[in-house]
Amino acid sequence: MSLSREHDAAWRGFLRSSALLLRVLDAELRAEHGMTHRTYDALVQLSEAPGRRLHMKDLAAALVHSASGLTRIVDGLERSGYARREPDPANRRSTLVVLTPEGLAALEKAWPTHVRGVERHFAAQVSPEQARVLAEVFRGITTNLEDGPPPAS
Structure with missing residues (x-):
């Protein structure tokens, strides 16, 4: 099985352009705000969540970037004062990530x-x-x- 020439060109173009675009947007945010695009993405997701808080698993699912290294991302948000972890009052075994006023201000600035x-x-x-x-x-x-891809054959 192989892709048509058109589909292959579109796929390769998508991969290359999206990687380059994210690299450039990341560089601009770093230069102007000392913030990575991953941090920006996490702040956006938290700012749009009800109560400006998400369970760790929901933040991972919402991120545009890969959720790998989510703990490091949240650690960085906490170090910057942009978010804090809180136990979920409804389920003490679950952790919420809560956007702080400083995190919202940083997002609005970026x-x-x-x-x-x-x-x-x-x-x-x-x-x-x-x-x-x-x-x-x-x-x-x-x-x-999102509906779930068919199983690989």
Whole structure:
């Protein structure tokens, strides 16, 4: 089994462009805010969660980046004062990650840098029609994977 030439080119283009884009966005956040894109991503997920808190497993599932090293990410958030761990009052064996006011302030400060980078390195390269097509394509892929991919044969 092999991919068509078009699918192979699209797949390789997606991998390369997404890796380069994340690398550039990370470098910009580091330079301007001393924050990695992984930290930014975690702050976004926490800021959008009910009560600005998530269970560790839910934070791992919500991250755009791989959840590997989640403990290190949360350790870094705590060291920076951006988040704290709390036992879940409903289940003391479960840990919540809670966004602090300092974490929200850091996110609000970094947000314009992130948006400017996405505009410059992504949106400026993609027409509105291309953006609609990409959104539809990625929505379909995401829905398929969230529903659970079929078992490998």
